[in-house]
Amino acid sequence: MQQQLLMPSIDLYNTPLTIGEQSFMSRLMLGTGKYKTLKEAIDSINASESAIVTVAIRRAQNAKNLGKSNLIDCLNWQKIWLLPNTAGCKTAEEAIRVAILGREMAKKLGQINNNFVKLEVIPDPKYLLPDPIGTLKAAEYLVQKKFTVLPYINADPMLAKQLENIGCATVMPLASPIGSGQGLQNISNIKIIIENSNIPVIIDAGIGTASEASKAMELGASAVLLNTAVAKASSPNLMAEAMKSSVISGRIAYLAGRMTKTIQAQPSSPTDSISFI
Structure with missing residues (x-):
């Protein structure tokens, strides 16, 4: 009888991602904007198996006020952790107000202990680059x-x-501008952030395809958050599957440890101490 090879479970290597007091098995986080239809968004989120889904509170509130269906009403929040975000806020004061609304929304969904907020303070309408001073000010208050x-x-x-140092649960440096799909354009600085950080580093914005998500994880990032790469793909649910696999493989490759690069070639089959009959 042929012996069956037992492959070790990926979970043995993929320890939970801990943010604050919560732990998550998936290291892929997904956004909810830019999809053509609600069904496409739901199918993609399910295919990604993301444990954390981020929702723009302003957009969700506007849809609710207009009586429109939105993802807040369509997802199973017993299985998915809501990450409210302050997208659209230009000042620290705006972001603080929206963060408070987001916490109330999470509690209404039954996530009583959910105090998460993805803090975005973006006054720049062209490049959508975050305001460091406003972000620090709002973060200090919210902490x-x-x-x-x-x-x-x-x-x-x-x-x-x-x-x-002021108590944030993570930092989320951008790989490149939001929605640009330019991939990892800030590798040197991201490496420094990862090296110096004692909290999870989540790469957010600019990832365009699965290989870039894998590369972010190979650098030692704790997780990847993306939206446009999936929502604007020709087949969003297939891209969500690809992103799920790439984040897992990148994490395992990081834990495995990359071989050292050398200038000269090294034979994979050395001839020393080999006798030929």
């Missing part, structure tokens, strides 16, 4: 109010460390 703050930032190692 004091017992929020679990996940701030979206430029790949700035000094700002990342300041946010960690």
Whole structure:
């Protein structure tokens, strides 16, 4: 009888991602904007098996006020953790108000202990680059109010460390501008942030395809958050599947440890101490 090879479970290598007091098995987070239809969004989120889904509170509130269906009403929030975000806020004060609305929304969905907020303060309408001063100001206030703050930032190692020091649960440096699909354009700074950080580093914005998500994880990032790469793919649910697999493979490759690069070639089949009959 042929012996069956037992492959070790991926879960043996993929330890939970811990943010604040919550732990998650998936290291892929998905956004909810830009999909053509609600069904397409739901199918993609399900295909990704993301444990955390981020929702723009302003957009969700506007849809609710207009009596329109939105993802808040269509997803199973017993299985998915809501990450409210302050997208659309131009000032620290705006972001704080929207964060409070987001916490109330999470509680209405039954997530009583959900104090998460993805903090975005973006006054720049052209490049959508986050305001470091406004972000730091809002983060400091929200941390004091017992929020679990996940701030979206430029790949700035000094700002990342300041946010960690005031009590943020993660830092979320951009790979490249939001929705650009340019991939990892700030690798050197991201490496410094990861090296210096004692909290999870989540790569957010600019990822365009699965290989880029895998590369982010190979650098040692704790997780990847993306939206446009899936929503604007020709087949969003297939791209969601690809992203799920790439984040897992990138994580395992990081844990495995990359071989050292060399200038000269090294034979994979050395001839020393080999006798030929």
